[in-house]
Amino acid sequence: MQSLRDFISSLGRAIGPTIVSLAWIIVLLISVLIMLGVTVLILRRRNNVKQRRWTRLEQGWEPAILQVLVGAEDSESLWRKVEPRDRLYFVSFLLRYAQRLAGDERSKLDDLAAPFLKQIAARLKSRNVERRARAVKTLTILGLRTHARVVVEALDDPSPFVAMVAARSLANREHPEFAMEVLKRLHRFEHWRPSYLASMLASIGLAAAPAFRQTLADPLVSSRSRSVAADALLALHDFTAVAPAADALTTTRDRNLLVSLLRFLAELGGPEQLHAIRPHATSSDPVVRSRAIAALGRIGDPADRPVLLAAFQDPSPWVAIRAAEALWEAGDTALLKEVADSDHPRATLARQALAGDIT
Amino acid sequence: MIWAFVRLLLGFFNGLVLAYFVALNGVYLITSLRAYLSLRRYSSRLKALDIQPYLKAEGAPPMTLLAPAYNEEPTCVQSTKSLLTLNYADYEILVINDGSKDKTLERMKEAFDLAPAARLAVGDLATKKVREVYQSRVHHNLWVIDKENGGKADTLNAGINYARTPFFCAMDADSLLEPEALIRVVRPFLEDETTIAVGGIIRIVNDCRVESGQVTDVRMPRNLLASLQVLEYLRAFLSGRMGWDALDATLVISGAFGVFRRDLVIQVGGYATDTVGEDMELVVRMHRHCRENAIPYRIAFVPDPVAWTECPESVKVLSRQRDRWQRGLIETLLRHRKMLLNPRYGRVGMVAFPYFFFLEMCGPIIEFLGYISFAVAVILGVASKQYIIAFLLVAFVFGTVLSVSAVALEELGFRRYLRLGDLFRLLGLSVVENFGYRQLSTFWRMKGTVSAMRGQKGWGRMERRGFAVPKT
Numbered sequence: 129m130q131s132l133r134d135f136i137s138s139l140g141r142a143i144g145p146t147i148v149s150l151a152w153i154i155v156l157l158i159s160v161l162i163m164l165g166v167t168v169l170i171l172r173r174r175n176n177v178k179q180r181r182w183t184r185l186e187q188g189w190e191p192a193i194l195q196v197l198v199g200a201e202d203s204e205s206l207w208r209k210v211e212p213r214d215r216l217y218f219v220s221f222l223l224r225y226a227q228r229l230a231g232d233e234r235s236k237l238d239d240l241a242a243p244f245l246k247q248i249a250a251r252l253k254s255r256n257v258e259r260r261a262r263a264v265k266t267l268t269i270l271g272l273r274t275h276a277r278v279v280v281e282a283l284d285d286p287s288p289f290v291a292m293v294a295a296r297s298l299a300n301r302e303h304p305e306f307a308m309e310v311l312k313r314l315h316r317f318e319h320w321r322p323s324y325l326a327s328m329l330a331s332i333g334l335a336a337a338p339a340f341r342q343t344l345a346d347p348l349v350s351s352r353s354r355s356v357a358a359d360a361l362l363a364l365h366d367f368t369a370v371a372p373a374a375d376a377l378t379t380t381r382d383r384n385l386l387v388s389l390l391r392f393l394a395e396l397g398g399p400e401q402l403h404a405i406r407p408h409a410t411s412s413d414p415v416v417r418s419r420a421i422a423a424l425g426r427i428g429d430p431a432d433r434p435v436l437l438a439a440f441q442d443p444s445p446w447v448a449i450r451a452a453e454a455l456w457e458a459g460d461t462a463l464l465k466e467v468a469d470s471d472h473p474r475a476t477l478a479r480q481a482l483a484g485d486i487t
Numbered sequence: 488m489i490w491a492f493v494r495l496l497l498g499f500f501n502g503l504v505l506a507y508f509v510a511l512n513g514v515y516l517i518t519s520l521r522a523y524l525s526l527r528r529y530s531s532r533l534k535a536l537d538i539q540p541y542l543k544a545e546g547a548p549p550m551t552l553l554a555p556a557y558n559e560e561p562t563c564v565q566s567t568k569s570l571l572t573l574n575y576a577d578y579e580i581l582v583i584n585d586g587s588k589d590k591t592l593e594r595m596k597e598a599f600d601l602a603p604a605a606r607l608a609v610g611d612l613a614t615k616k617v618r619e620v621y622q623s624r625v626h627h628n629l630w631v632i633d634k635e636n637g638g639k640a641d642t643l644n645a646g647i648n649y650a651r652t653p654f655f656c657a658m659d660a661d662s663l664l665e666p667e668a669l670i671r672v673v674r675p676f677l678e679d680e681t682t683i684a685v686g687g688i689i690r691i692v693n694d695c696r697v698e699s700g701q702v703t704d705v706r707m708p709r710n711l712l713a714s715l716q717v718l719e720y721l722r723a724f725l726s727g728r729m730g731w732d733a734l735d736a737t738l739v740i741s742g743a744f745g746v747f748r749r750d751l752v753i754q755v756g757g758y759a760t761d762t763v764g765e766d767m768e769l770v771v772r773m774h775r776h777c778r779e780n781a782i783p784y785r786i787a788f789v790p791d792p793v794a795w796t797e798c799p800e801s802v803k804v805l806s807r808q809r810d811r812w813q814r815g816l817i818e819t820l821l822r823h824r825k826m827l828l829n830p831r832y833g834r835v836g837m838v839a840f841p842y843f844f845f846l847e848m849c850g851p852i853i854e855f856l857g858y859i860s861f862a863v864a865v866i867l868g869v870a871s872k873q874y875i876i877a878f879l880l881v882a883f884v885f886g887t888v889l890s891v892s893a894v895a896l897e898e899l900g901f902r903r904y905l906r907l908g909d910l911f912r913l914l915g916l917s918v919v920e921n922f923g924y925r926q927l928s929t930f931w932r933m934k935g936t937v938s939a940m941r942g943q944k945g946w947g948r949m950e951r952r953g954f955a956v957p958k959t
Contacts, residue, residue, distance in 0.1 A: 153880060168891065168898050172907065172910055261532070289535075319679045320677060321680050448607075476605045483605060
């Protein structure tokens with residue numbers, strides 16, 4: 129280092145101070161370059177070593193876990209095999225393992241994780257969002273019995289991401305008791321796509337349907353939440369929600385809610401709901417109109433035929449597609465056949481419907 | 488007198504070249520640092536998420552894959568097979584044959600048992616005439632639209648017209664999507680309803696082992712040009728696009744793999760058919776449309792969904808490709824020059840657009856002439872020692888540092904190249920590319936700039952080699 133400094137200083141005396149600065153910068157950059165290159169190689173080596181070590185640990189733990197699960201060995205003997213520095217990794221191994229088990233075996237696995245969960249729960253106080261999120265996920269899967277309160281509290285975490293991980297973890301068939309907690313916080317996920325939220329809620333199962341119905345029927349709840357509730361109820365095939373859905377259809381003007389309700393009634397409704405659906409078949413909004421036509425196609429009666437025939441020639445292709453689908457499903461193919469053989473602008477659609485390729 | 492003027496001119500130009508290199512590498516440095524922070528966060532976020540719930544039919548939106556094909560005979564069947572194996576609940580594949588002169592359509596007919604079928608076009612974007620629509624008898628979600636030749640943008644527009652889902656994925660017919668690519672690229676749409684477009688990463692498939700349409704063994708290409716492009720792609724996607732995404736100023740989504748909200752694309756008029764840079768032009772137009780109409784929106788880049796694509800291995804084809812990319816860039820930037828340094832367009836107008844305008848569009852000319860003037864100045868003995876060192880510093884050493892950091896990002900986040908030899912090769916190429924390849928690339932881009940100024944159109948021909956299959 130001294131000789132390098134001497135060399136650059138003598139160079140400096142010869143060619144001026146600016147060039148010395150530049151030369152230093154070059155030396156610095158080349159050092160950075162070498163450091164980066166070495167970092168890449170160290171990263172590779174570290175990753176390889178880590179991978180080998182984890183594989184070795186897993187190969188040691190897996191048979192021991194199986195022994196515990198079948199009752200041939202007690203938990204304590206396994207815990208003794210887990211060194212303090214491997215505890216977090218042991219928990220993440222259990223986390224992956226948990227997804228393959230159910231019932232009693234799952235319960236035993238939770239017991240195996242229990243002594244280490246305090247360390248995980250402490251991570252909920254971390255300033256790192258992703259660390260908190262991972263802690264929430266781990267506690268929900270392996271320690272909901274003992275850590276339910278903190279997981280529910282995570283629904284109010286300042287980070288919407290952590291809140292979503294909590295909601296996603298709580299929304300499962302085994303714990304319908306948390307449905308309302310999740311539902312009450314739907315406003316926190318206002319940027320998320322409603323279809324995703326509905327799918328998440330539906331994964332709780334029919335036990336949560338009363339809570340969803342309550343949300344759907346409440347005009348004081350936001351239209352977005354009601355629309356998500358309607359989609360979740362549809363996924364659950366909840367026929368009990370048909371009446372509140374029809375009521376909501378007559379009172380709301382929100383486009384997304386209208387679309388959800390019409391989709392719901394098209395699948396689960398009956399002739400009693402036609403009075404609520406029919407006015408929307410002439411809506412000025414083609415999206416609402418197309419959904420109403422689809423619903424009339426599914427549950428309508430012969431009185432709706434003129435509406436469907438007119439809709440087949442609707443300027444919106446989406447409305448026409450729904451009408452064609454409805455006519456084909458109703459076996460009303462006379463018009464379709466006539467149009468299919470002509471040079472009518474909807475001839476392709478008619479042929480498509482007749483081939484059964486419309487949906 | 489003249490000599491003094493020449494010296495003054497050379498001095499001024501050399502100063503400009505230095506400023507250009509400092510600015511260019513400075514931006515790269517900023518995007519690399521942002522990319523590093525972003526990648527770290529992204530990787531830990533992925534660990535906290537389960538990808539499986541996203542795969543549920545009710546949660547993930549239906550999707551249409553648009554694969555425009557023009558003379559893709561060697562790769563079209565393999566690529567389509569890869570699309571059929573995607574791990575996604577509800578999707579349709581529309582392969583759009585853009586009047587291929589080879590046997591693309593015949594190969595597809597044979598391989599997938601295609602039969603003529605009726606299908607209504609629900610969009611009204613103007614395109615060349617569609618000759619016939621086919622549906623596979625074996626895979627009912629596979630359709631082939633045969634149309635008259637009209638170029639890639641026209642072909643994609645035809646596909647959009649036939650797409651019936653809220654989102655479509657635009658890609659190249661010769662690209663291979665990884666099985667989970669679609670669900671991963673869709674995630675930003677689920678997490679933020681205002682998302683209108685998302686791009687994934689493009690990786691080079693040359694010399695990788697491909698089995699049943701899937702890349703099973705990732706390796707560096709044997710061909711030097713292709714290897715250099717691997718490094719270029721890593722730098723462009725991991726340091727560049729990841730960094731721009733962190734700055735919320737994504738201006739480019741590669742035409743080889745991007746997902747778009749269909750209604751918005753139709754609203755802005757679809758792909759522009761009068762430019763060769765239709766992918767960038769569409770993204771810029773979407774930015775502009777949303778900003779001008781006060782529509783909340785997000786255009787994102789995600790680094791884990793991967794599309795594998797074949798890159799050129801000959802100088803001739805590569806030069807044509809770079810020429811075209813540069814023309815596309817210039818056409819787009821000039822068409823939307825209103826956005827330049829215009830605060831109305833936020834970070835896109837104030838940061839990303841000026842970067843592309845001054846450094847990417849004008850850059851090749853400055854850089855190319857910079858190399859010449861540097862050589863002239865050195866030969867004539869008018870270059871100061873300070874200048875020579877500074878030039879070497881910003882033109883070579885800084886560039887190498889940035890390339891090595893891209894390799895570091897790859898190692899940190901993805902580790903696709905598992906062979907130690909491949910890693911050493913990438914590191915070596917980070918140095919080697921600065922001596923010859925970079926200058927060549929600058930030359931091609933400069934030629935592209937000249938072609939754009941002369942109003943030259945057209946794509947040029949891409950030669951396909953086909954994917955490497957395991958030896959039996």
